[in-house]
Amino acid sequence: DTAVSQTPKYLVTQMGNDKSIKCEQNLGHDTMYWYKQDSKKFLKIMFSYNNKELIINETVPNRFSPKSPDKAHLNLHINSLELGDSAVYFCASSHPLRQRDSPLHFGNGTRLTVT
């Protein structure tokens, strides 16, 4: 029944490690996103993919590499984790935004803590 699911829910790791977060949606949407919510609760877009193609990369460090094997999946791999990467990462999906009234549907978030 879950519309947008991401795993893991919690991720605790040490600086310098490499980790991945997975996301899948069963809503039939063409567009998927990664958002980061920092300690001040501000939600900022990181990446957007449309039908497996990268369309937005918001000046995110290249330690972050998204991968979309198909339009229902968008994974996020992070190399050489830093303390400042600690945040909640949300995956989301939607119909193309040029269609009016295309809201985002979010996964339940991955709380990443880098120690």
Added chain:
Amino acid sequence: RKEVEQDPGPFNVPEGATVAFNCTYSNSASQSFFWYRQDCRKEPKLLMSVYSSGNEDGRFTAQLNRASQYISLLIRDSKLSDSATYLCVVNLNFGNEKLTFGTGTRLTIIP
């Protein structure tokens, strides 16, 4: 000027009261507008879309003022369960397909 700006609050409002939030946006060509709600340690969830003519969903009313570039959310007869952070979301239409979030307005309903 921030692209999407909200008063962060917190708003502490007695149960049963009416409360209203505004959100301003920077680009007059902005298209879609939404209000989202986020509970503590949860994902944002769509509360309602905002249409040009204004729209209502039960106790919630959303309005768009294009001339002054703001949207508003009115909550009538507030309930304890309305306590949450309310996020204003706008497609600023800068030529790329993304939705920009405001910083959120925190609302606490007091018994």
